[in-house]
Amino acid sequence: xxxxxxxxxxxxxxxxxxxxxxxxxPWQGVRDPYAVWVSEIMLQQTQVATILERYPRFMKRxxxxxxLAAAPLDDVLAEWAGLGYYSxxxxxxxxxxxxxxxxxGKFPSDPILLEQxxxxxxxxxxxxxxxxxxxxxxxxxxxxxxxxARLFGIEGALQEKATDKxxxxxxxxxxxxxxxxxxxxxxxxMDFGATWCTSRKPACITGIERCPFEKQCQANLSDQVLQLPxxxxxAKSPEFDCDMLLxxxxxxxxxQKRPEKAIWGSLWSLPESAWRAKxxxxxxxxxxxxxxxxxxxxxxxxxxxxxxxxxQGPQIKHIFTHRRLWIQVWNAxxxxxxxxxxxxxxxxxxxxxxxxxxxxxxxLLLQGLSLVRGPD
DNA sequence: AATGCGGGGAA
DNA sequence: TTCCCAGCATT
Numbered sequence: 001x002x003x004x005x006x007x008x009x010x011x012x013x014x015x016x017x018x019x020x021x022x023x024x025x026p027w028q029g030v031r032d033p034y035a036v037w038v039s040e041i042m043l044q045q046t047q048v049a050t051i052l053e054r055y056p057r058f059m060k061r062x063x064x065x066x067x068l069a070a071a072p073l074d075d076v077l078a079e080w081a082g083l084g085y086y087s088x089x090x091x092x093x094x095x096x097x098x099x100x101x102x103x104x105g106k107f108p109s110d111p112i113l114l115e116q117x118x119x120x121x122x123x124x125x126x127x128x129x130x131x132x133x134x135x136x137x138x139x140x141x142x143x144x145x146x147x148x149a150r151l152f153g154i155e156g157a158l159q160e161k162a163t164d165k166x167x168x169x170x171x172x173x174x175x176x177x178x179x180x181x182x183x184x185x186x187x188x189x190m191d192f193g194a195t196w197c198t199s200r201k202p203a204c205i206t207g208i209e210r211c212p213f214e215k216q217c218q219a220n221l222s223d224q225v226l227q228l229p230x231x232x233x234x235a236k237s238p239e240f241d242c243d244m245l246l247x248x249x250x251x252x253x254x255x256q257k258r259p260e261k262a263i264w265g266s267l268w269s270l271p272e273s274a275w276r277a278k279x280x281x282x283x284x285x286x287x288x289x290x291x292x293x294x295x296x297x298x299x300x301x302x303x304x305x306x307x308x309x310x311x312q313g314p315q316i317k318h319i320f321t322h323r324r325l326w327i328q329v330w331n332a333x334x335x336x337x338x339x340x341x342x343x344x345x346x347x348x349x350x351x352x353x354x355x356x357x358x359x360x361x362x363x364l365l366l367q368g369l370s371l372v373r374g375p376d
Numbered sequence: 377a378a379t380g381c382g383g384g385g386a387a
Numbered sequence: 388t389t390c391c392c393a394g395c396a397t398t
Contacts, residue, residue: 039393040393041393041394042393043392043393043394044392044393044394044395045381045382045383045391045392045393045394045395046382046383046384046392046393047383047384047385047391047392047393048392048393049384049385050383050384050385050392051393082382082383082384083382083383084381084382084383084384085381085382085383085394085395086381086382087380087381087395087396088381088394088395091395091396118395118396119394119395119396120395121394121395121396122394122395123393123394123395124393124394124395127393139393140394141392141393141394142391142392142393142394143392143393144393159377159378160377161377186393189393190393193393194392194393199390199391199392200386200387200390200391201387231390261380261397262380262381263380263381263382264381264382265381318382318383319382319383320381320382320383321380321381321382321383322379322380322381322382323380359382360382360383360384
């Protein structure tokens, strides 16, 4: 790497930030390690706009690492509901307890130690260390990968190990000399990637703004900006369908806790059948005992239940990053609460439903039925 | 090295 | 539709 670029890059970026950096985001200027950590986890693979309302709400609900650690996991998941990647919430809770027990309630400043904590990888460790402790530690999120791949004309695909290593090395080398610059520098990288060196409409292509690196940027010089960074094309996501049971008794609905290592892990949802690879054939009608036996793994279904009929409810199409799921909802109502022998089920009154972490499509479904309060 | 894990916004 | 996003953990 040329010495001019190595010293010039951080200074130019800092100047750029003074004139064009994003302002007014709720977590900007925050130096409390706990608050920094929450924001970094919340922003993983999640766009800023999604978090704007949720971050202050989370911080108000769990103002300190101590309170977060002491809270029931279900409360954390309920607060996280709708944000996706629920292992983040489980790890957040576990990490808070790690910090309490292993570090006396204080986040360590060393990125090597931070990376040992649940849910904190190298990039998040670098961000926390830089923002909260002025450590000269690099980050390598999607913004930085894109900026560096273009600036240095990195041709390898992002998924390749060698490319990753190469980018980390560059990110390390480009760090500003002065540790005091680390918070702003780190923020500047993210801002520049998010607003100017964007994936599809970078400033150098739109011509709306004049990129301060246009003379050094290898991708720009070779007219490859939109081709970098390279990615491996992913296969089309497979399609599935399943049945879900909306079983009501009075003002209660039957929920089922999902397994931890699965999609919507540890959230509460409606009892559901196994997912089937989607076919074009319509399914035959299903009886309540059959469905109960499937979704609850109940061996004995009482004769009273056998007289209950199922009403076909709505079909819901839900898109994940890697899957497409069609959900057939079946409505049923029973006269008395039944305690099922299968674990992980719970009757929840409508009034309490909002306190449960529900998958987004289920939350929307129940809201549509006026079972769950909307946002206050 | 490859895969699983959400949800929403943009084009 | 497809792509993208302040990634990490697991296998």
